Amino acid sequence: MTSYNLLILPGDGIGPEVAGEVEKLVAWFSNRGTVRFEVEKDLVGGAAYDASGLPITDETMQRALSADAVLFGAVGGPKWDGVAYDVRPEAGLLRLRKDLGLFANLRPAICYPALAEASALKREYVDGLNLVIVRELTGGVYFGEPKEVVTLENGEKRAVDTQIYTTHEIERIARVAFELARRRQGRVASAEKRNVMKTGVLWHQVVSEVHKDYPDVALEHILADNCGMQLVRNPKQFDVIVTDNLFGDLLSDVAAMLTGSLGMLPSASLGAEDLVTGKRRALYEPVHGSAPDIAGQGLANPLAMIGSFAMALRYSFGLVQEADLVEKAVANVLAAGVRTKDIAAPGAPTVGTAEVGDAVIRELDALTQ
Numbered sequence: 001m002t003s004y005n006l007l008i009l010p011g012d013g014i015g016p017e018v019a020g021e022v023e024k025l026v027a028w029f030s031n032r033g034t035v036r037f038e039v040e041k042d043l044v045g046g047a048a049y050d051a052s053g054l055p056i057t058d059e060t061m062q063r064a065l066s067a068d069a070v071l072f073g074a075v076g077g078p079k080w081d082g083v084a085y086d087v088r089p090e091a092g093l094l095r096l097r098k099d100l101g102l103f104a105n106l107r108p109a110i111c112y113p114a115l116a117e118a119s120a121l122k123r124e125y126v127d128g129l130n131l132v133i134v135r136e137l138t139g140g141v142y143f144g145e146p147k148e149v150v151t152l153e154n155g156e157k158r159a160v161d162t163q164i165y166t167t168h169e170i171e172r173i174a175r176v177a178f179e180l181a182r183r184r185q186g187r188v189a190s191a192e193k194r195n196v197m198k199t200g201v202l203w204h205q206v207v208s209e210v211h212k213d214y215p216d217v218a219l220e221h222i223l224a225d226n227c228g229m230q231l232v233r234n235p236k237q238f239d240v241i242v243t244d245n246l247f248g249d250l251l252s253d254v255a256a257m258l259t260g261s262l263g264m265l266p267s268a269s270l271g272a273e274d275l276v277t278g279k280r281r282a283l284y285e286p287v288h289g290s291a292p293d294i295a296g297q298g299l300a301n302p303l304a305m306i307g308s309f310a311m312a313l314r315y316s317f318g319l320v321q322e323a324d325l326v327e328k329a330v331a332n333v334l335a336a337g338v339r340t341k342d343i344a345a346p347g348a349p350t351v352g353t354a355e356v357g358d359a360v361i362r363e364l365d366a367l368t369q
């Protein structure tokens with residue numbers, strides 16, 4: 001029986017709460033006896049900082065590097081507001097992305113029919129919505145140097161972040177977007193700001209060049225601010241949106257609200273395929289953060305985390321039927337009216353984090369009987 005090495009990094013706030021529900025799914029699949037998961041758990045973010053003074057230790061990094069896949073909850077929170085910038089909780093996640101080479105972040109935004117009323121938009125705008133944001137994840141202003149605050153001679157301070165993109169970085173993320181679009185509706189929108197930024201000019205040029213290898217895919221260039229507006233005006237016009245690290249961060253939070261809640265959006269962060277083994281490093285995490293406002297109350301929606309596990313089944317383990325099964329179970333649970341507060345109509349009954357996880361397990365049982 002195939003055995004996979006899974007590293008779970010629950011993190012902070014609601015991270016451990018939603019990761020706990022995925023552990024139920026991991027156990028469910030292991031108990032079925034067709035696939036085995038060797039699960040390791042470790043600290044990341046504020047929890048790691050409290051234990052070691054670092055948001056991720058070298059030992060944890062080693063585990064992440066040797067795992068078949070990493071499942072990540074969320075990091076950060078007001079408790080760590082005062083810690084030094086270099087060791088803030090979020091730095092642990094950024095190190096994982098950078099050192100694992102996870103340049104391609106897929107953030108699908110799917111509006112389940114049962115949730116069309118939970119969206120911030122009217123039903124007709126979101127019903128049937130199925131788009132994916134392909135966010136570049138290891139470059140741009142997140143990692144460009146210099147990145148600093150300097151004190152000037154007159155005592156004023158100057159803060160600098162640097163947006164950098166190379167041809168290679170743009171080319172490989174563009175290929176991911178075109179390849180993905182080929183398996184979907186065949187449309188890519190590339191979002192940048194070439195009207196203001198040199199990186200935008202290069203982005204536009206390189207994406208156009210890569211497009212020549214994909215004549216079967218339609219390419220549209222769109223300015224990133226307009227893209228944000230179009231996501232709210234008419235989101236169903238989009239199939240695949242490819243964009244840089246920062247724009248991808250913003251646009252995916254916008255896309256989340258089209259689906260009903262930030263608690264619904266999963267993601268996969270993928271590295272390059274190894275030419276010899278065909279394997280790729282990967283980390284799966286919900287798009288949302290540690291949600292300090294609801295942490296510790298059992299209110300968090302675990303479906304973004306559960307959806308991220310489904311993406312791990314699909315992209316890291318090639319367990320496509322199992323991934324479909326999880327997604328079907330989630331759709332059925334939603335269709336049955338099971339709702340955490342974030343996706344419930346005002347006044348409608350709600351359940352907690354664990355009840356949603358349990359409902360998904362019951363549905364998995366029912367679907368496989």
Ligand code: NAD
Nearest residue numbers: 074075076077262263287288289290291293294300301342
């Ligand atoms: P957030 O995503 O944590 O929360 C934004 C809002 O969405 C909150 O009202 C929250 O209650 C709600 N929300 C988020 N996830 C939810 C879920 N699963 N179920 C129900 N409601 C949910 O963003 P924030 O408040 O801006 O950031 C809080 C902390 O999280 C910060 O420290 C930030 O840096 C960090 N953060 C971490 C990640 C990550 O670890 N990947 C992502 C985003 C933010």
Ligand code: IPM
Nearest residue numbers: 076090093094249287288289
């Ligand atoms: C995300 C988060 C992260 C980001 C933070 C926590 C570093 O907002 O994954 O969307 O900005 O990439």
Ligand code: MN
Nearest residue numbers: 249250253287
């Ligand atoms: Mn974000």
